[in-house]
Amino acid sequence: xxxxxxxxxxxxxxxxxxxxxxxxxxxxxxxxxxxxxxxxxxxxxxxxxxxxxxxxxxxxxxxxxxxxxxxxxxxxxxxxxxxxxxxxxxxxxxxxxxxxxxxxxxxxxxxxxxxxxxxxxxxxxxxxxxxxxxxxxxxxxxxxxxxxxxxxxxxxxxxxxxxxxxxxxxxxxxxxxxxxxxxxxxxxxxxxxxxxxxxxxxxxxxxxx
Numbered sequence: 001x002x003x004x005x006x007x008x009x010x011x012x013x014x015x016x017x018x019x020x021x022x023x024x025x026x027x028x029x030x031x032x033x034x035x036x037x038x039x040x041x042x043x044x045x046x047x048x049x050x051x052x053x054x055x056x057x058x059x060x061x062x063x064x065x066x067x068x069x070x071x072x073x074x075x076x077x078x079x080x081x082x083x084x085x086x087x088x089x090x091x092x093x094x095x096x097x098x099x100x101x102x103x104x105x106x107x108x109x110x111x112x113x114x115x116x117x118x119x120x121x122x123x124x125x126x127x128x129x130x131x132x133x134x135x136x137x138x139x140x141x142x143x144x145x146x147x148x149x150x151x152x153x154x155x156x157x158x159x160x161x162x163x164x165x166x167x168x169x170x171x172x173x174x175x176x177x178x179x180x181x182x183x184x185x186x187x188x189x190x191x192x193x194x195x196x197x198x199x200x201x202x203x204x205x206x207x208x209x
Contacts, residue, residue, distance in 0.1 A: 007126050014130050023084045024133055025140045030161035031129030040159055044166065047157065051170045056155070061167040068163035069123035072135055074098045077121075080134050094131075132162055 015033050018024045027043070029035045044060070051058045074095075081091045098121070102114040121128045140158055147156040159166040 011126060011130050014134070017086065018084060018130070018134060018137075021085055024137050025160070027140065027158055028133055028136060028160045030133070030164070032133055037161065040161060040166070043159060044168075047168060047170070054170075054172070056170040056172050059169050063165050063167060065163040065165070069128055069132060070120040072119060072121050072132065074118055077131065077135050080138060083138065084134060129162060136160055 012033075019032070024032065029037070029039045029043075048058045077098075078091060078095055081094060101117050103117045103120075104114050105112045121131050140160060143158060144156075155170040157168040157170075159168070
């Protein structure tokens with residue numbers, strides 16, 4: 001019971017700190033206090049109606065980051081915690097918490113030998129939601145910067161609900177707005193820009209924070 005209380009206190013404090021210093025992006029709406037799936041629907045509806053006022057069409061891609069919780073790079077997570085302004089003792093705690101980890105795979109009656117792993121936060125862990133939100137915050141910030149430099153000057157946005165997200169584009173030409181998501185040369189699509197960013201993180205190449 002004592003460990004559970006301390007864990008909840010740590011999670012609450014992390015959420016308060018990240019929200020108070022604006023480290024989390026306002027468009028991160030999953031598993032964060034006072035944000036919910038309802039907010040996703042409200043914000044998306046607002047964007048569509050705002051687009052209508054500008055005579056713009058809205059195109060949306062729903063995406064899921066495969067194996068997200070199991071792929072979190074501990075080194076990058078540590079960098080995010082430092083950038084968020086956490087005390088060095090707190091950063092050191094998480095570095096220690098995720099060091100010397102091992103995992104096994106079980107299938108029916110078979111269980112593999114334990115082997116070391118240096119990635120992942122464990123889906124279902126109480127700490128996973130807030131740590132994944134902290135991990136995604138600079139990725140979303142970088143994605144928004146990169147989409148501003150794409151060839152077509154089209155309004156783009158992103159909504160994140162943990163490992164699920166919506167990539168959004170708006171333009172007066174419906175064909176241009178939709179093609180920016182689906183049909184343009186691969187390197188010009190917002191989905192390609194986001195995919196490249198995620199793959200760099202998974203391959204431990206990182207992003208510039």
